[in-house]
Amino acid sequence: MRATFAGIMPFWHEQLDRWQQAWRNEGLPALPRVSLTPPDRQGILTFNIFPLLSHFRGNAQAAAEAVLRPIPHIQHSEVIKGFLNLHFSVEFWRDFLTAVLERAEQGYTRTAIAQQEHLMIEYPSPNTNKPLHLGHLRNLCMGESVSRLWERLGARVVRANLVNDRGIHISKSMLGWKKFFAPLTPETARKKGDHFVGDCYVAFEKAYKEQVDALLAQGMPESEALIQAPLFQEAQHLLRLWEKGDPETLHLWKTMNDWVYAGFDATFARLGIRFDKVYYESQTYTEGKKIVEQGLQAGLFYRAEDGSAWADLSAEGLGQKILLRRDGTSVYITQDLGTADLKFRDYPTLTRSVYVIGNEQDHHMRVLIALLRRLGRTWADKVYHLSYGMVELPTGRMKTREGTVVDADDLLEEMHARAYELTDPNLPEEERHAIAEAVGQGALRFYLLRTDPSKNIVFDPAESIDLKGFTGPFLQYGYVRAQRLYEKATQSHLPPNPSPYAETLHPIEESLLQQLYALPSFLESAATTYNPALLAHYGYELTRRFNELYQNLPVLHAEKAVGAFRLMLVVAYQKAIGAVLEALAIPLPAKM
RNA sequence: GCACCCGUAGCUCAAUUGGAUAGAGCACCAGACUUCGGAUCUGGCGGUUGGGGGUUCGAGUCCUCCCGGGUGCGCCA
Numbered sequence: 001m002r003a004t005f006a007g008i009m010p011f012w013h014e015q016l017d018r019w020q021q022a023w024r025n026e027g028l029p030a031l032p033r034v035s036l037t038p039p040d041r042q043g044i045l046t047f048n049i050f051p052l053l054s055h056f057r058g059n060a061q062a063a064a065e066a067v068l069r070p071i072p073h074i075q076h077s078e079v080i081k082g083f084l085n086l087h088f089s090v091e092f093w094r095d096f097l098t099a100v101l102e103r104a105e106q107g108y109t110r111t112a113i114a115q116q117e118h119l120m121i122e123y124p125s126p127n128t129n130k131p132l133h134l135g136h137l138r139n140l141c142m143g144e145s146v147s148r149l150w151e152r153l154g155a156r157v158v159r160a161n162l163v164n165d166r167g168i169h170i171s172k173s174m175l176g177w178k179k180f181f182a183p184l185t186p187e188t189a190r191k192k193g194d195h196f197v198g199d200c201y202v203a204f205e206k207a208y209k210e211q212v213d214a215l216l217a218q219g220m221p222e223s224e225a226l227i228q229a230p231l232f233q234e235a236q237h238l239l240r241l242w243e244k245g246d247p248e249t250l251h252l253w254k255t256m257n258d259w260v261y262a263g264f265d266a267t268f269a270r271l272g273i274r275f276d277k278v279y280y281e282s283q284t285y286t287e288g289k290k291i292v293e294q295g296l297q298a299g300l301f302y303r304a305e306d307g308s309a310w311a312d313l314s315a316e317g318l319g320q321k322i323l324l325r326r327d328g329t330s331v332y333i334t335q336d337l338g339t340a341d342l343k344f345r346d347y348p349t350l351t352r353s354v355y356v357i358g359n360e361q362d363h364h365m366r367v368l369i370a371l372l373r374r375l376g377r378t379w380a381d382k383v384y385h386l387s388y389g390m391v392e393l394p395t396g397r398m399k400t401r402e403g404t405v406v407d408a409d410d411l412l413e414e415m416h417a418r419a420y421e422l423t424d425p426n427l428p429e430e431e432r433h434a435i436a437e438a439v440g441q442g443a444l445r446f447y448l449l450r451t452d453p454s455k456n457i458v459f460d461p462a463e464s465i466d467l468k469g470f471t472g473p474f475l476q477y478g479y480v481r482a483q484r485l486y487e488k489a490t491q492s493h494l495p496p497n498p499s500p501y502a503e504t505l506h507p508i509e510e511s512l513l514q515q516l517y518a519l520p521s522f523l524e525s526a527a528t529t530y531n532p533a534l535l536a537h538y539g540y541e542l543t544r545r546f547n548e549l550y551q552n553l554p555v556l557h558a559e560k561a562v563g564a565f566r567l568m569l570v571v572a573y574q575k576a577i578g579a580v581l582e583a584l585a586i587p588l589p590a591k592m
Numbered sequence: 593g594c595a596c597c598c599g600u601a602g603c604u605c606a607a608u609u610g611g612a613u614a615g616a617g618c619a620c621c622a623g624a625c626u627u628c629g630g631a632u633c634u635g636g637c638g639g640u641u642g643g644g645g646g647u648u649c650g651a652g653u654c655c656u657c658c659c660g661g662g663u664g665c666g667c668c669a
Contacts, residue, residue: 035608038615048611050649082649083612127669167669281669308667317595322667332669362596363664389597390663397662422631439631451605455598456662463604467631469617470605477631485628518608525608537606540616551624551633592631 010096011107013520015071022070029055032067032084036518042078043085044514050082090500093513097498100516100572109579111520114153114527118349120277121147123356125162128260129169129201131194132267132408134391134398134459135358138448142388142532143356144273144585145449149527149535152583158347161275162339165257166282167332171238173197174252175231176204186259192409194263197256202400207231243329267408271441272585277346279339285330287338291375292323292330300374316370318363336368337375344379352382354530359387359454386530389456391448406459415440418465419473423592431591438587439473440465445586446472450536470540472586475577478543480592481550482574489556489567496571497564508552512545512569519576523583532584539580546573 009015016034023031030051037043049063056063064084068077073092078085088096100108123143124136132140147157177200181189186196208231215225226232241249268274292309295301301311301323309324323334343353355365365385372380390397391406398405420436427435447464451457467473489496505513518538526535555566581588 033608033611038608038612040615041612046608046612050611053649081612129669164669169669304666310666318665319594320666325667327667329667331667335669358663359597360663366596387597392662394603455605458604460604463618466618471617471631473631474617477629481629481632488628521608533606534608537616544616547632550628551630554627556628 010092010099011520012517013111013113013524014107016521019070023067026066026069028052028066036514037085039511041085042087044088044510044517045086047084047086048082049079049084053082087510090503090505093505094499096513096517097568097572100575101496101498101568104575104579108520109523109575110152110154111523112154113524114150114155117150117153117155117351118158118347119147119150119155119352119354120158120160120343120347120350121150121354121356122160122162125164125357126264127164127169128197128257129173130198130400131192131263134406134408134411137408137411137444138388138391138457139356139358140268140271140273141445141448141585142386142453144271145532145535145583146354146356146386146527146530148583148585149523149532152523152579153527158276158350159274160277160279160343162279162281162284163261164281166242166280166285166335168235168239169201170253170256171235171242172204172208173201174238174249174256175235176200176202176207177252177256179204179207186262192263192266193259193261194267195407195409197260197263200256204231204235205400267412270412272587279342281335281339284338284342285335287342288334288336289324289328289330289338291337291341292334295323295375311371311374313367313370313374318367318370321367321371333364333368333371337371340368340372340377340383344377350379350382352384353379354384354386356386356388359389361385362387384530386453388453391457391459394458394460411444412441414461415444415465419443419467422467427591435589435592438589439467439476439592442472442476442581442586442589443467444472445584446475446536449532449584452533453531473592475539475543475581476586476589476592478546479574479577479581479588480590482546482570482577483590485550485555485570486567486574489563489570492556494556494560494563494567496568497561498568499565501559501561501565506553508545508549509566509569512542512549512573515542515545516569516572516576519579523579526583535580535583539577539584542573542580543577546570546577 009018020031032047032049032052035046035048037046047067049060049067052063052067053060060079060082064077064079067084068074068086071086073089075087075089077087121143124139126132126136143159147159150157180203181200186193189196191199208229211229211231212225215228216222220228238249242253292301296303296309301309303309306326308322308326311321311323313319313321321333322331324330340353344350357365362385369380369383372383392398393404393406395404416436419440420432423432423435443465448457450470522535522538526532549566549569553566555563555570558566578588
């Protein structure tokens with residue numbers, strides 16, 4: 001159901017419903033595709049009527065007439081090849097701008113088209129042995145933006161985080177602490193908790209590698225050396241102690257995890273991200289084991305001779321998948337089964353369960369969904385893997401060993417420092433830092449969101465902190481400019497007026513209106529395709545057109561009727577870009 | 593070996609999902625009125641869309657075969 005507004009439907013997505021209904025009633029053989037007219041062509045909207053031509057015996061004019069019949073407020077239209085381009089009348093734009101003014105939050109920057117949707121969006125699901133890095137930042141920015149996009153369509157969203165707090169990697173950190181850092185704590189070491197634990201992990205890995213190298217030098221094959229190294233044996237022993245519930249091990253485990261959570265929370269807070277629900281793998285894996293046992297009894301899975309549990313997914317083209325080790329302990333997919341169940345038990349009304357996870361787990365997620373189907377979970381088809389590409393450096397992939405991992409906290413600091421240099425030295429220190437934080441994050445977050453999620457991105461530090469061109473600060477600057485202009489107009493008692501001052505608009509005005517008009521459809525497609533990059537491109541193009549107007553057409557220094565109308569365009573732009581930035585989770589600076 | 597993803601200007605990315613003359617940013621070059629904030633705006637340079645074949649009114653997009661890069665694939669999480 002789409003909202004109605006006193007019979008006037010000035011927004012694209014609202015009009016489209018009505019037009020399509022009329023076209024069906026008229027018996028058109030196919031519905032024409034509607035799109036924005038490209039900038040180098042005359043028009044606002046373009047209808048692709050090529051598919052209709054055969055029905056009208058090649059008479060393009062007749063086809064165009066049929067398409068145009070239900071569309072009011074057309075000023076002018078023309079047919080070129082299979083394309084029908086139209087301009088709206090100034091009355092249409094008056095209605096459009098009036099509607100923007102009166103109900104920007106209901107039908108324009110926010111709609112109700114996904115009111116029935118209830119989503120859980122899981123991100124970023126970190127391991128607890130290392131601090132967050134650049135890859136997590138991409139995940140966090142994307143998860144947050146997709147959440148906000150759906151909320152703008154009226155959906156309810158549960159932001160969920162799944163903490164991987166269990167497994168051999170934690171044992172390694174614990175051993176690292178015992179051997180090289182005890183009795184230090186993050187406080188006494190003056191380190192953020194997640195970084196402190198990360199140091200423990202790295203110290204372990206370094207010592208472990210030395211042992212492996214020594215064994216290799218003795219002529220032991222690598223596969224064996226990795227297992228025979230004393231430190232690895234100790235780590236496995238510690239993991240078994242943990243599973244048995246050894247009090248001392250559990251205490252250390254809990255203490256170190258709390259250090260990590262404190263560190264994570266600080267980073268999440270800096271990014272303005274909070275979660276409605278947190279799952280811990282240590283609590284969900286037992287649930288997963290139960291599910292596997294049930295599946296075995298039901299004959300959906302099978303036991304191998306050594307006692308390990310398996311699923312045969314060869315019919316789905318996914319081969320054999322192990323579900324429990326021969327000693328009965330769980331593997332990663334086991335807890336995933338448990339967590340998936342818990343999600344729908346905790347929130348039975350979910351219509352979509354989204355996992356924001358890197359594309360290296362494409363296969364894993366396919367297996368998970370296939371297993372859920374096999375288990376007869378009716379909601380299995382509601383599970384969606386929002387897969388995204390890796391973040392690489394110009395020198396290649398980030399590698400822990402080579403120390404090329406870009407730390408999230410360090411990067412946020414660097415962005416802040418870089419932006420701070422460009423702030424006005426005459427401002428109070430506190431304000432300079434507030435602006436630097438907004439602009440620094442704006443640059444980084446836009447940079448991480450502007451590329452199609454499925455593609456890998458190459459993180460060029462120099463380019464990411466750029467403030468010119470296709471960047472976050474470009475959009476922020478447009479927002480600030482519009483804000484300032486509006487304030488000045490208010491001071492000089494110039495109110496915005498949606499009524500055009502003439503029968504024909506300036507091409508620059510019309511170009512901005514065209515882009516403003518398309519906002520709801522971009523919000524819709526960005527959300528439903530889980531692709532914030534669409535909105536990033538939209539916001540850039542919108543701001544480019546606004547800057548064009550700002551630079552070339554006077555507002556405060558124009559005739560009163562002209563200025564009042566242009567001010568209305570400024571106001572509409574400001575509402576639109578504000579919504580875009582909010583949906584991308586990019587901060588809105590008051591000044592910059 | 594098998595599966596999936598990717599390949600577009602020097603670099604980073606688009607292309608309304610099969611539609612018009614493949615567009616932006618960065619970089620480089622040349623410009624912007626004694627007006628609203630120059631983190632801006634206006635031009636210019638830059639392409640055999642990795643390659644061949646096919647499908648049709650029409651292909652960067654679809655099918656196929658190569659080339660190149662990436663990620664996974666029975667006990668890491």
